[in-house]
Amino acid sequence: MSGDGGDEGVFVDNAGNVGIGVVSPTEKLDVNGNIKGSGVCIGTDCKTSWPSGTASWGSVCNPAAVGACSSCCGPGTVPCGYMGRQVTISGTTICLVTASSQGSCGALACDGGVSCCPWCPFFYSWDGQKYVKDTTFIYKLDGPEKEDIQLRELTHLGLTGTIKAKIVEEEPETSYIDMVKILVVDRQGDSKKEYELNPVYSSRDLEKILYSDDQYLVTNQGDEISLEFEPAPALPDGWTRQVFIKAEGYYILK
Ligand SMILES: [Ca+2]
Numbered sequence: 001m002s003g004d005g006g007d008e009g010v011f012v013d014n015a016g017n018v019g020i021g022v023v024s025p026t027e028k029l030d031v032n033g034n035i036k037g038s039g040v041c042i043g044t045d046c047k048t049s050w051p052s053g054t055a056s057w058g059s060v061c062n063p064a065a066v067g068a069c070s071s072c073c074g075p076g077t078v079p080c081g082y083m084g085r086q087v088t089i090s091g092t093t094i095c096l097v098t099a100s101s102q103g104s105c106g107a108l109a110c111d112g113g114v115s116c117c118p119w120c121p122f123f124y125s126w127d128g129q130k131y132v133k134d135t136t137f138i139y140k141l142d143g144p145e146k147e148d149i150q151l152r153e154l155t156h157l158g159l160t161g162t163i164k165a166k167i168v169e170e171e172p173e174t175s176y177i178d179m180v181k182i183l184v185v186d187r188q189g190d191s192k193k194e195y196e197l198n199p200v201y202s203s204r205d206l207e208k209i210l211y212s213d214d215q216y217l218v219t220n221q222g223d224e225i226s227l228e229f230e231p232a233p234a235l236p237d238g239w240t241r242q243v244f245i246k247a248e249g250y251y252i253l254k
Contacts, residue, residue, distance in 0.1 A: 053090025120171040121219060123245055125157035126164035132156040134165075138175050138249040144214075147178065147250045154243045157182070163197065163229040169219040175251040176216040180209045182229050183244040186236070196246065201228035212248050 011019040019025030021032035039048040087094055125134040135152040157165065163182065169175060182197040199209055203226040205217040219225065235241050 055087070055089045057087055120173055120251055121167055121169045121175045121177075123152070123154070124166040124168055125154055126162075126166075127156045128158035128161065131164075131166055133168075135245065137180075137245045137247045138177060138251050144176070144250060147176075147248060149212075149246060149248050151183065151244045151246055154182075154245055157243050159184070159232040159241075159243065163231065165227045165229070167217075167219060167223075167225040167227065169221050169223040171253075172221050173251045173253050175219045175249060177209055177219065177247065177249040178214060178216050179212045179246075179248040180217075180227070181246045182232075183246040184232050185242045185244070186239045187242075188236070188239040195233055197230040197232060199227050199229050202226070216249065 009020075011023055011025060013019075013025060017025035017028055017030065019030045019032075022030045039046050041047075120136055121138055123134050123137045124131040126132075134154050134156045137150060137152045157163065167177070167180075180199055184195040184197065186193045186195075199206060202209060202217070208215045208217045217225065
């Protein structure tokens with residue numbers, strides 16, 4: 001141990017910094033070499049072994065690859081216009097989402113593409129016992145010029161009893177919903193009958209979704225709108241039925 005500038009074993013400077021194999025320690029203990037011991041403490045957080053596990057990156061959910069977003073990112077989903085990447089840390093897989101590609105997914109996938117990002121907003125159908133996430137129904141992006149009638153088939157909507165549904169805005173966006181109806185299409189052979197069921201109740205702005213008149217129900221992320229519709233005619237024996245949501249509107253990403 002010395003302070004003479006020669007070959008050093010242990011060096012202690014005037015500030016009390018200790019160097020081991022270090023002439024000018026810059027911390028209280030500055031070591032040129034390995035440290036061996038039975039544990040390490042930072043404050044009161046003491047460890048006696050290294051944390052177990054590994055971390056790895058999965059593939060990037062590139063919105064340009066239509067069909068990739070919803071399936072490649074593990075738990076969680078990649079919102080419209082965003083990019084996701086699957087990450088596995090110590091056996092737990094999560095989906096990291098970044099806004100860095102905002103916009104590109106919308107142009108390539110959400111705006112009329114298939115199965116890449118979820119379309120927005122979402123329509124939850126009451127199946128007679130519970131609300132089921134059925135489809136997205138306003139999927140024309142980025143401005144009134146994209147607005148037109150948009151049809152999506154509903155597979156969970158119960159037509160007996162009160163016909164109920166919810167509009168749920170789950171994405172970071174604003175939707176402008178001009179009109180919402182339920183379209184019922186009954187067929188038997190070459191015969192077809194169509195019925196439009198208007199909403200009779202909305203927890204907000206019913207009058208604005210009754211007509212295509214540029215008067216909008218505006219929804220933002222986190223909004224939930226409850227709806228009820230006119231009753232549907234009974235399905236005659238031998239006929240088959242399809243049910244659609246017929247809506248008009250557009251949405252804008254935040
Ligand atoms: Ca309207």
